Amino acid sequence: xNLAALTLHAAGEKLRAGEIxxxxxxxxxxxxxxxxxxxxxxxLTLDREGALDQARRADARLRAKDGxxxxxxxxxxxxxxxxxxxxxxxxxxxVLGDFIPTFDATxxxxxxxxxxxxxxxxxxxxxxxxxxxxxxxxxxTRNPWNLERIPGGSSGGSAAAVAADQAIAALGTDTGGSIxxxxxxxxxxxxxxxxxxxxxxxxxxxxxxxxxxxxVAKDVRDAxxxxxxxxxxxxxxxxSVKRSVPPYSAELLGGxxxxxxxxxxxxxxxxxxxxxxxxVRRAIRxxxxxxxxxxxxxLPHTDYAVAVYYIVATAEASSNLARYDGMxxxxxxxxxxxxxxxxxxxxxxxxxxxxxxxxxxxxxxSAGYYDAYYLKAQRxxxxxxxxxxxxxxxxxxxxxxxxxxxxFKIGEKTQEPLQMYLSDLYTISINLxxxxxxxxxxxxxxxxxxxxxQVIGQHWDEATILRVGHHYEQATEWHKKKAPxxxx
Amino acid sequence: MKITAEEVDRIxxxxxxxxxAEEKSHLVRQLDNILEYMDKLNQLDTAQIEAFSHRVxxxxxxxxxxxxxxxxxxxxxxxxxxxDGTFFKVPKIIE
Numbered sequence: 287x288n289l290a291a292l293t294l295h296a297a298g299e300k301l302r303a304g305e306i307x308x309x310x311x312x313x314x315x316x317x318x319x320x321x322x323x324x325x326x327x328x329x330l331t332l333d334r335e336g337a338l339d340q341a342r343r344a345d346a347r348l349r350a351k352d353g354x355x356x357x358x359x360x361x362x363x364x365x366x367x368x369x370x371x372x373x374x375x376x377x378x379x380x381v382l383g384d385f386i387p388t389f390d391a392t393x394x395x396x397x398x399x400x401x402x403x404x405x406x407x408x409x410x411x412x413x414x415x416x417x418x419x420x421x422x423x424x425x426x427t428r429n430p431w432n433l434e435r436i437p438g439g440s441s442g443g444s445a446a447a448v449a450a451d452q453a454i455a456a457l458g459t460d461t462g463g464s465i466x467x468x469x470x471x472x473x474x475x476x477x478x479x480x481x482x483x484x485x486x487x488x489x490x491x492x493x494x495x496x497x498x499x500x501x502v503a504k505d506v507r508d509a510x511x512x513x514x515x516x517x518x519x520x521x522x523x524x525x526s527v528k529r530s531v532p533p534y535s536a537e538l539l540g541g542x543x544x545x546x547x548x549x550x551x552x553x554x555x556x557x558x559x560x561x562x563x564x565x566v567r568r569a570i571r572x573x574x575x576x577x578x579x580x581x582x583x584x585l586p587h588t589d590y591a592v593a594v595y596y597i598v599a600t601a602e603a604s605s606n607l608a609r610y611d612g613m614x615x616x617x618x619x620x621x622x623x624x625x626x627x628x629x630x631x632x633x634x635x636x637x638x639x640x641x642x643x644x645x646x647x648x649x650x651x652s653a654g655y656y657d658a659y660y661l662k663a664q665r666x667x668x669x670x671x672x673x674x675x676x677x678x679x680x681x682x683x684x685x686x687x688x689x690x691x692x693x694f695k696i697g698e699k700t701q702e703p704l705q706m707y708l709s710d711l712y713t714i715s716i717n718l719x720x721x722x723x724x725x726x727x728x729x730x731x732x733x734x735x736x737x738x739x740q741v742i743g744q745h746w747d748e749a750t751i752l753r754v755g756h757h758y759e760q761a762t763e764w765h766k767k768k769a770p771x772x773x774x
Numbered sequence: 775m776k777i778t779a780e781e782v783d784r785i786x787x788x789x790x791x792x793x794x795a796e797e798k799s800h801l802v803r804q805l806d807n808i809l810e811y812m813d814k815l816n817q818l819d820t821a822q823i824e825a826f827s828h829r830v831x832x833x834x835x836x837x838x839x840x841x842x843x844x845x846x847x848x849x850x851x852x853x854x855x856x857x858d859g860t861f862f863k864v865p866k867i868i869e
Contacts, residue, residue: 481828617855621865624866633792644791645801649805652785661825662820668825
């Protein structure tokens, strides 16, 4: 049996039953990394020895029956924008150099306390800005289903690692689709929780009114188990909310009978790959056959979301990235005065897409343009949020495709930034409105690339979207299809 | 044109970036393209619409400001590009 191919819940059962050890499981995962990562390039930093150490400690806890967390002994990967004490953290940028954090992000503390084994840090678009991982300052990550294709982004390293059994599960961040879109591209499950549900303390900030941490997983049950471990208020993050965290994994059953499912006209009216539309419509019929009530709904301001997002996100990014000045960490260029030192240091440290977004955001916030761009965008953002408020009067969840196309070829969209931005169409409105959304596999295109369906929920109602996703998984086999084993 | 080369220069100073001539010419074209796309927001009359903000009623109350971590100066300074003892060494601001 290939232990690395197990889901988190199946591996956890075997660990707690004493059928396997965490060391065996971790070695199986490390073996997959050795065999395939020279081709996939999912990891930026591996911690083989640290992982085996953590696994031995998890085994001691398992033997002593000390702790019953479903994550105890499970090898996991972290996107490289989570601070990890003593383990290099780069955000896939050169501006951070070989930065070694002095503390763990709250979510990292929580999975460590639960007994998870942290295998390493995964590749991303620099500062999580991108949809393909092609903006990593180090190298591109490849899609395990087809090495010529992008894995999606920005959490593409985490998604590729989970799809290729290089981790049992992973954490990512999602500002405009950065968990859901790579999950769709790699044929796995990704969840972006409600804004405020999970602490961002220790996450390298991109756009603070939208950034959110969530699970990247092999199935919906795994996503629920990870979410219930990381969710909840954190005194160190004043945007994390004091609300009780439901036992998500215990609320997966119950099906969809009588559940109102909204289908937004605007999402299906836009240009979409034909087999993506067919797959998502087939999935909707599947839900209907299970007793869900399908309602056509309208989200009239959908067409404005990309414009709003790329003003708000770049404005916030230009402010968040002001801290990279070469004074306390990273490299520093020598120059005749301080301003020139900043300018040369930042110019050498940031990649092209990050500079483009800093420039756009600085422009949108600058005197004379603030009202026309930033304030205007925030007003239209209110309209986008109201669209969802109205829609949720008629339905409990909304189902859409996660992406309009399956994973595109590496290099296909790097020349035209606007084309790349438009590929986020179906995911970004959710971040603008602060809602939770799940992506899960619902088929394959004619070239064998995975297709993802998105289930959007009301604020704080992750439980319902997980239940819908779990029901769909029980009725279908898509989530069981594995990417070809590379390097075997 | 929505944006000129001179404006790109001015924004680069504000953003503390020093762009090469090639980067600048690309950026003028790309930003122009993106800003033109953003113009579609002007199709909407938003005079009566409030700017978005997250609901704060569920945000926690203020907490006491107490030190909970144990600063490790050596670990922090290990990342410094330049240091002097237990201080970050930075360029002179005033000549």
